[in-house]
Amino acid sequence: MNVLLLGSGGREHALAWKLAQSPLLERLYAAPGNPGIAEHAEIVDIAVNDHRAVIDFCLRHSIGFVVIGPEAPLVAGLGDNLRTMGIAVFGPNKAPAQLEGSKGFTKDLCAREKIPTAGYVRCESRDGALASLEDFGLPVVIKADGLAAGKGVTVAFTHEEAEGAVQAIFSEAGASVVIEEFLEGEEASLFVLTDGEAFVSFGSAQDHKRVGDGDTGPNTGGMGAYSPAPVLTPELETQAIDEIVRPTIEALARVGTPYSGVLYAGLMLTPTGPKLIEYNARFGDPECQVLMMRFTGDLLELMLAVARGELANHPAPTFAAKTALTVVMAANGYPGTPETGGAITGIDKAEATGAKVFHAGTRMEGDTLVASGGRVLNVTALGDTVKEAQEAAYRAVDAIDFPTGFSRRDIGWREIAREG
Ligand code: AMP
Ligand code: GLY
Numbered sequence: 001m002n003v004l005l006l007g008s009g010g011r012e013h014a015l016a017w018k019l020a021q022s023p024l025l026e027r028l029y030a031a032p033g034n035p036g037i038a039e040h041a042e043i044v045d046i047a048v049n050d051h052r053a054v055i056d057f058c059l060r061h062s063i064g065f066v067v068i069g070p071e072a073p074l075v076a077g078l079g080d081n082l083r084t085m086g087i088a089v090f091g092p093n094k095a096p097a098q099l100e101g102s103k104g105f106t107k108d109l110c111a112r113e114k115i116p117t118a119g120y121v122r123c124e125s126r127d128g129a130l131a132s133l134e135d136f137g138l139p140v141v142i143k144a145d146g147l148a149a150g151k152g153v154t155v156a157f158t159h160e161e162a163e164g165a166v167q168a169i170f171s172e173a174g175a176s177v178v179i180e181e182f183l184e185g186e187e188a189s190l191f192v193l194t195d196g197e198a199f200v201s202f203g204s205a206q207d208h209k210r211v212g213d214g215d216t217g218p219n220t221g222g223m224g225a226y227s228p229a230p231v232l233t234p235e236l237e238t239q240a241i242d243e244i245v246r247p248t249i250e251a252l253a254r255v256g257t258p259y260s261g262v263l264y265a266g267l268m269l270t271p272t273g274p275k276l277i278e279y280n281a282r283f284g285d286p287e288c289q290v291l292m293m294r295f296t297g298d299l300l301e302l303m304l305a306v307a308r309g310e311l312a313n314h315p316a317p318t319f320a321a322k323t324a325l326t327v328v329m330a331a332n333g334y335p336g337t338p339e340t341g342g343a344i345t346g347i348d349k350a351e352a353t354g355a356k357v358f359h360a361g362t363r364m365e366g367d368t369l370v371a372s373g374g375r376v377l378n379v380t381a382l383g384d385t386v387k388e389a390q391e392a393a394y395r396a397v398d399a400i401d402f403p404t405g406f407s408r409r410d411i412g413w414r415e416i417a418r419e420g
Contacts, residue, residue, distance in 0.1 A: 002062050003300065005030045005041060006048050006078075007069025010328075010360035010378040011285035014292040015067060015299070016040040017358070022300035029061065035369060036359025048073055051081045058087050065090070067303060074261075074281050075101035088307040092281050095257035099248070099279040103178045104145050106279055113247040117276040118268075119181040126170035129177050133162050141180040144169045153219070155182065185270040186414065187277065188232040189287055192245050192265070193302070196258025198312035199249055201237065203294070203319060204229040205287040206414070211335055213410045220335040221375060224411030226325040226386055227290035231269060231415070240267055240274040248279070260306060286326045289358050289378045293324035325389035326380040327397050329407045331361070334374035342371045342404025355381040355396030376405055386415040 001024055005016055013036040019028055020040035030041035031048055046057050049072075058066065066082050068074055068091035077094035091097075098105040110117040118141065123129035133140065142165040144152030152169070156162035169175050191202040205227035211217040232240070245265060252259045264280035264287075283291070292299070296318045305314040331338035338361075347357045347369070358380060361373020379396045383389030390412045397407055 001025065001064040001300070002027045002029070003065045003067060004054075004058060004061075004063045005037070005067045005069065006054075006073060008032045008034050008037070009069065009285050010358040010375065011283050011288040012069040013037050013358040013360070014289040014378075015069060015283070017356070018292045018295065018299040019067070022298045024298065024300045024304070027061075029057075029063070034359045035362050035364050036357075048078075049076065051076075051078050054078065055081065055085050055087070058082070058085070064088060065300075065304060065307065067091070069282065071097070071100050071280065071282050088304065089260075090303045090307050091261040092259050093257065096252045096259035097281040099259070099263070100281040102145055103143050103278065104176065106276075107178055109248065109251055110276060113251050115244050115247055115276060116273060118183050121179050122176065123179065124176045126166060129166045129170065129179060130163060132179055133159070133166065136179060136181060138162075139182040141182055142166060142169070143178045143180065145176040145178055183268040183270055183275055183277065185268045186231055188229040188267050188269060189284055190232060190237060190240055190245070190265045190267060191283065191287070191291060192241070192263045193306050193311065193317070194249050194259055194261070194263055195306050195309045195311040196249070196253055196260050197309070199245065199263075200311060200316050201241065202262065202317055203227055203291055204232040204237065205284065205290055206231065207284060207287055208408060208411055211408075213408050214413070218335055220330075222284065222286050223328045223330070223408045224326055225284070225287045225290050226323055226389060226412045226415065227287065227294060228323070229415070230418075232267070232274075236269060236274055240265065244274065244276050260309075285360075286328055286375075286378045289326045289380050290324035293326075293356060293380050293382060294319040294322060296320055320382065322382045322384060323386050323389040324380060324382050325386065325393045325412050326358075326378045327393045327407050327411050328360070328375050329377040329379060329397065329400065329402055329405045330375050331371045331373070332404050332406060338371070338374040339404050340371050340373065341365070342402065344369045344371065344376070344400065344402045344405075346400040347377075349399040350379060350396035353381075353392065353396045353399060355379055355392060357396065357400070371402070371404060376402065385419055386412045387419055390416060
């Protein structure tokens with residue numbers, strides 16, 4: 001089968017790497033892709049937001065399956081348009097992708113289905129939002145509605161900060177806001193594959209969202225991750241599935257908008273049990289890289305079972321009984337304006353240590369690999385413990401020469417402290 005993979009990050013490099021291992025694959029195409037993805041796929045020049053162009057490409061190249069990596073095309077309804085044309089897709093349609101596209105949609109669904117999550121109000125006006133702040137203690141969480149890529153969230157520790165966040169959101173026309181109670185606890189991510197009815201756990205991970213060691217500095221898309229996340233014990237995972245994931249999948253099916261793809265639940269493990277922070281309609285980045293590093297099955301076969309509604313008859317996914325840990329190497333300046341164009345060498349040396357280096361934001365300039373974005377490489381390794389996986393990952397990081405980049409040095413620190 002010919003497959004088209006959409007996206008250009010480390011997540012998509014990890015997906016391409018696994019898809020390329022499937023005996024079911026004939027040709028893999030990718031758009032926009034990156035130099036790492038190009039090792040496994042033919043890079044093609046299609047504007048992913050031009051749905052007509054994507055469909056035309058699929059028809060001309062006998063594409064039987066499209067794997068959509070990032071959220072934007074899902075929220076824009078590319079899945080619906082491909083399915084209408086009879087092309088199988090990994091990733092939800094537009095309506096169920098609202099779980100990621102609209103925080104308000106998700107909060108309202110949680111309220112209807114009694115899914116544990118932070119108490120909240122949705123406000124469409126500045127004055128309404130400012131008045132509603134009075135109903136919350138401190139800290140309080142202010143979220144812009146709509147796709148915000150993690151940037152539209154403020155945890156305000158003072159009333160002034162909270163008001164400032166509301167004012168900033170309503171400085172744009174048509175804005176709306178969700179104001180939430182602050183949840184105490186440790187965060188973990190749970191990934192579930194579902195075809196709309198049947199579902200199966202695809203494992204857990206813990207991300208590191210702040211740019212600096214010890215979880216300091218501004219929020220990023222994620223500076224490193226490991227999987228599994230032992231803090232999400234089997235008991236807590238079962239509780240999260242029963243109280244959060246299952247009611248969500250059932251509610252969407254009931255209203256005729258079943259969710260097909262991977263459902264990524266961002267959880268806060270509070271003293272009173274797991275609560276939903278947010279849903280994403282795709283794999284996490286860089287969480288996907290650690291999941292793929294551990295996954296031992298045929299990714300294409302599994303994704304096809306999801307897309308065809310055949311998950312109930314498919315064997316459960318299998319994983320190496322090891323920890324995978326990935327360290328993001330970012331360009332100086334990230335998460336502000338990253339310094340692009342810096343040369344990168346030593347990936348071969350890093351991989352000679354047994355690690356896998358996924359490209360996230362790279363491009364070729366002549367024969368030289370250079371940084372082209374904020375998050376540049378995801379250096380990923382396996383170990384018997386988080387500590388061993390961390391040591392292996394940093395051995396590989398240290399083999400890479402990327403003078404205009406940086407990484408955190410403490411990925412996995414919470415779990416390593418518990419391992420003692
Ligand atoms: P979100 O974009 O909703 O995932 O939020 C980004 C980050 O803000 C999360 O990963 C949490 O670290 C934090 N956050 C969001 N909502 C809450 C909440 N209600 N309580 C505590 N922290 C939160
Ligand atoms: N690493 C967080 C995300 O993919 O949303």
